[in-house]
Amino acid sequence: MTAPRPITLALVQHPCSDDGAENLQRTLNGIREAGDRGAKLILLQELHRSRYFCQHQSTREFEQAETIPGPTTQHIAELAGQLGVVVVASVFERRAAGIYHNSAVVIDGGRGIVGVYRKMHIPDDPGYNEKFYFTPGDYRDGQAGFEPIDTSVGRLGVMVCWDQWFPEAARLMTLAGADLLLYPTAIGWDETDDDEERQRQRDAWETVQRGHAIANGIPVAACNRVGFEPAPEPTIHAGAKDTAKHAREGIRFWGSSFIAGPQGEILAKAGTDEASVILATVDVSRNEAVRQVWPFLRDRRLDAYEDLLKRSRH
């Protein structure tokens, strides 16, 4: 029998304004509330220090990038140390001149920073110009890439946002012994889409991640921002009428942060419109029991998977 290993996990969902100090304060308030309510592991949303600046392409935005450790991790580490909690934070990282990353930083109470994950899959579509800003995370000879981070509460499969759509990433973290998967996120609606399309998109976002939980027998949590953020510079792509949207007004981030268990069952879920701190206790020792009943890892056809390393089989 595996000894129970309950982890009380909190997600801090909030809106962001143009005022970085205010955003940081919201984050710190959320961490404190989560700690007061008994959380030992706290997941923050993607790029919680600022507006989601990737709505446009501007070199001015690089001024916000910071080192790891740096001011944001310093503030969070101080509070995490006081509370004795593990925090997964999100930082626009300046690694070198011309090398910036979208990074998740794991801070383990008084131990400080115990690991950094650099977003591996980088999106780029209208409103999400991430390839302009972020160098993809490294992987070489088995180093970095999809590598869990060990903490006092467990082995964390930390990834970031766009990674959450890739079953490969969830599988690799599971095979490396992650206890649960954690995704800081920034995703929302384009207001020119109709209600049905919006519903399909949010459902798809939740469903594909619950799918990772099920396929791997592992809890999954995603923390998303909330609220409307106007587009800094509306763009009309003249000459591409068939596919370009009308001038984008901004993104309405859909919140809906959630925690799912290893059968994909929803344990806690935030609303679409308001700041909130949600909690659930997940017993990660149950992963093994679930995998004994649904032994997918036993039956993978390694001999027939080699084409997963190809772009296309055509």
Add this chain to the structure above:
Amino acid sequence: MTAPRPITLALVQHPCSDDGAENLQRTLNGIREAGDRGAKLILLQELHRSRYFCQHQSTREFEQAETIPGPTTQHIAELAGQLGVVVVASVFERRAAGIYHNSAVVIDGGRGIVGVYRKMHIPDDPGYNEKFYFTPGDYRDGQAGFEPIDTSVGRLGVMVCWDQWFPEAARLMTLAGADLLLYPTAIGWDETDDDEERQRQRDAWETVQRGHAIANGIPVAACNRVGFEPAPEPTIHAGAKDTAKHAREGIRFWGSSFIAGPQGEILAKAGTDEASVILATVDVSRNEAVRQVWPFLRDRRLDAYEDLLKRSRH
């Protein structure tokens, strides 16, 4: 612009008795009804000719195995030819003395059999003793394995049941150009599980497959059997009290056959208790539009996926 390619797809869900002739008649009636209602592609449930005999291990069951082509495919091909429809059937295949497969056969109207898929992932857990009966499908030097089958209605990503839990399989079929994924299935509840566990299991089954649709931008359909089938020989595993269930009474197959679109949205769904033929029209040309908006295939990190070919990264 991609020209619309609508496919009207039907799923034939029914119970099975000990009478093989009666089961075949139910299948043929379902195919006829589907054809009359306008279906051009018809997906049958797993092993529709018989009870789900894998509830126990008995060499007597091998007497039901047949060749491809054989009696079952002959009956279905005759009707498919009359109706001018593509049928995905399921056969307990005898390939050679000692080599049996759980096979899906694609019959394309008057052209007859155009392809066979042999189940690649084989389950084995209480009530589903498939490793006793079925040799896993072959794969060698890029041949067989997860290979779509071309038909007059499209390129079909045909797999079978347990395969539906593996994101790797769905991805490989997509990368090989499948237009949609099709799973004949036999899955149900153990009556000793409580209602909550049953609900979690069925939700998980649907969710993981909708997840494949989303992650790949591809429609997915699963056709499951329905009704209670008693266990042929109840077994009590004395001496393993901690993990063995009490004497299994049988399986209540949960039906719930469904068709989902390329964003994972449910287009049609059958009930849990009764025989039914459900239909939906999927425009597979929409896959490309969905993949342009959600370009996951563009961003896969091939350089960091090599460990997917390992059993464990420990």
